Amino acid sequence: MIVLEQLCKTYHLGGESVHALDHLDLQIAAGDYLSVMGPSGSGKSTLLNMLGLLDTPDSGHYRLEQQEMSALGEEQRAQIRNHKIGFVFQAYHLIDRLNARENIELPLILTGVPPRERRTRVDELLERLGLSRHAAHHPHQLSGGQRQRVAIARAVIRRPALLLADEPTGNLDSHSGAEVIGLLEELNGEGITLLVVTHDPAMGKRARRQLWMQDGQLISDTRNRDS
Amino acid sequence: MIVLEQLCKTYHLGGESVHALDHLDLQIAAGDYLSVMGPSGSGKSTLLNMLGLLDTPDSGHYRLEQQEMSALGEEQRAQIRNHKIGFVFQAYHLIDRLNARENIELPLILTGVPPRERRTRVDELLERLGLSRHAAHHPHQLSGGQRQRVAIARAVIRRPALLLADEPTGNLDSHSGAEVIGLLEELNGEGITLLVVTHDPAMGKRARRQLWMQDGQLISDTRNRDS
Numbered sequence: 001m002i003v004l005e006q007l008c009k010t011y012h013l014g015g016e017s018v019h020a021l022d023h024l025d026l027q028i029a030a031g032d033y034l035s036v037m038g039p040s041g042s043g044k045s046t047l048l049n050m051l052g053l054l055d056t057p058d059s060g061h062y063r064l065e066q067q068e069m070s071a072l073g074e075e076q077r078a079q080i081r082n083h084k085i086g087f088v089f090q091a092y093h094l095i096d097r098l099n100a101r102e103n104i105e106l107p108l109i110l111t112g113v114p115p116r117e118r119r120t121r122v123d124e125l126l127e128r129l130g131l132s133r134h135a136a137h138h139p140h141q142l143s144g145g146q147r148q149r150v151a152i153a154r155a156v157i158r159r160p161a162l163l164l165a166d167e168p169t170g171n172l173d174s175h176s177g178a179e180v181i182g183l184l185e186e187l188n189g190e191g192i193t194l195l196v197v198t199h200d201p202a203m204g205k206r207a208r209r210q211l212w213m214q215d216g217q218l219i220s221d222t223r224n225r226d227s
Numbered sequence: 228m229i230v231l232e233q234l235c236k237t238y239h240l241g242g243e244s245v246h247a248l249d250h251l252d253l254q255i256a257a258g259d260y261l262s263v264m265g266p267s268g269s270g271k272s273t274l275l276n277m278l279g280l281l282d283t284p285d286s287g288h289y290r291l292e293q294q295e296m297s298a299l300g301e302e303q304r305a306q307i308r309n310h311k312i313g314f315v316f317q318a319y320h321l322i323d324r325l326n327a328r329e330n331i332e333l334p335l336i337l338t339g340v341p342p343r344e345r346r347t348r349v350d351e352l353l354e355r356l357g358l359s360r361h362a363a364h365h366p367h368q369l370s371g372g373q374r375q376r377v378a379i380a381r382a383v384i385r386r387p388a389l390l391l392a393d394e395p396t397g398n399l400d401s402h403s404g405a406e407v408i409g410l411l412e413e414l415n416g417e418g419i420t421l422l423v424v425t426h427d428p429a430m431g432k433r434a435r436r437q438l439w440m441q442d443g444q445l446i447s448d449t450r451n452r453d454s
């Protein structure tokens with residue numbers, strides 16, 4: 001489903017070069033479940049931003065369902081992002097002037113889902129993530145973990161083909177964290193390709209395949225024995 | 228050092244009341260080391276905001292070093308905040324137009340520390356937290372964990388009497404996380420009163436005293452046996 005070939009991304013800051021991605025190769029089959037781990041600054045979020053079409057590499061190839069992403073214009077990238085990709089951001093990026101319900105429902109509005117169906121699907125997710133009583137609250141009225149769960153709901157509501165989650169449980173207690181992982185794994189069980197960046201080794205181990213990054217490179221890629 | 232008596236904070240949203248803090252009592256001795264744990268939305272950040280003078284309760288008392296905080300004007304609160312309290316925010320709150328060095332140095336500028344001494348102290352902390360090569364970078368050029376470490380450096384640089392850390396390792400790999408905890412515990416060893424909100428039970432257990440919150444209440448307060 002995904003092929004990354006010699007992907008490079010270098011930031012030039014002052015006199016220095018930061019190799020955020022350094023000749024990275026990766027192949028991901030549809031329906032795969034991968035965790036991405038590694039030290040702070042190793043390039044995990046940068047990798048996810050490339051996969052999510054939020055950023056473009058300096059060189060190398062990204063083929064998604066056999067289509068070459070570098071050949072696409074901004075219009076087409078946005079189309080693919082809106083229809084095929086769900087993203088849980090490390091910093092949430094909720095829209096302040098929309099409440100929880102409106103934030104979660106936004107992807108459905110962007111893909112033309114009618115109001116009644118939107119309401120049902122948003123209600124279901126609010127319930128599942130323990131957010132029902134906060135549906136009308138705005139991000140600044142929510143706790144850190146509540147905001148994180150709104151970001152997760154927004155990412156999954158369209159059941160995207162590819163789901164990218166950047167530290168989805170960093171601000172969640174073990175109970176909410178287990179709920180979220182349960183939800184993500186259930187979606188993967190239905191065929192959604194799932195990548196989870198995490199610093200929590202316990203979470204990372206649950207993935208069928210585990211990637212480790214360091215200094216912009218993939219230094220290990222292992223499959224769980226029992227899967 | 229700190230006495231909280233029947234502290235209450237209620238948010239009124241739409242028709243509902245959210246009891247973020249519900250008649251909370253707490254006493255903290257100078258030099259104590261406490262962790263604060265509990266489900267998402269239980270009031271941990273709200274408690275820290277009260278202690279950090281970032282927010283005022285609806286009722287109840289907060290005495291810091293025997294001084295009644297509710298009797299103070301905004302000027303005096305700001306004075307105490309700037310001189311006595313260090314805060315690591317759950318959402319970092321770095322200043323975008325300042326680079327890492329400038330963000331960290333800000334509290335020293337606010338308390339009149341001369342430039343040469345500032346430089347030395349900031350360099351030390353950058354080094355300690357693995358940020359030296361990022362000193363000139365702005366928050367948007369930093370990874371999630373790098374931003375978190377800048378927020379931590381800024382909170383500790385003045386060696387405040389009271390250090391409040393809200394999820395200080397949520398976006399850090401185990402190595403950086405251990406570095407941070409080591410630093411916070413070292414400061415506590417020097418007499419700084421330390422409160423750490425965390426979702427990580429392993430981190431919470433390290434504190435000499437562990438508080439658990441639920442629905443705005445303190446439901447348990449235990450001391451480690453071996454301390």
Ligand SMILES: Nc1ncnc2c1ncn2[C@@H]1O[C@H](COP(=O)(O)OP(=O)(O)OP(=O)(O)O)[C@@H](O)[C@H]1O
Pocket residue numbers: 134140141142143144145146171172173238239240245246247265266267268269270271272273274317
């Ligand atoms: N400014 C606000 N306006 C309205 N409600 C608020 C506001 N700030 C917090 N709340 C509510 O108060 C409750 C406690 O919030 P708080 O941020 O203290 O929780 P928390 O324990 O830190 O949660 P987390 O672990 O998710 O960070 C939450 O239910 C939240 O929705």
Ligand SMILES: Nc1ncnc2c1ncn2[C@@H]1O[C@H](COP(=O)(O)OP(=O)(O)OP(=O)(O)O)[C@@H](O)[C@H]1O
Pocket residue numbers: 011012013018019020038039040041042043044045046047090361367368369370371372373398399400
């Ligand atoms: N916009 C940018 N401009 C300059 N440098 C950047 C930018 N974004 C990221 N970097 C640098 O690229 C490197 C990789 O960043 P990235 O955010 O991918 O790390 P990460 O593995 O997600 O880290 P963390 O675990 O701390 O979230 C970091 O050293 C960072 O400083």
Ligand SMILES: [Mg+2]
Pocket residue numbers: 044045046090166370371372
């Ligand atoms: Mg990151």
Ligand SMILES: [Mg+2]
Pocket residue numbers: 143144145271272273317393
């Ligand atoms: Mg909080």
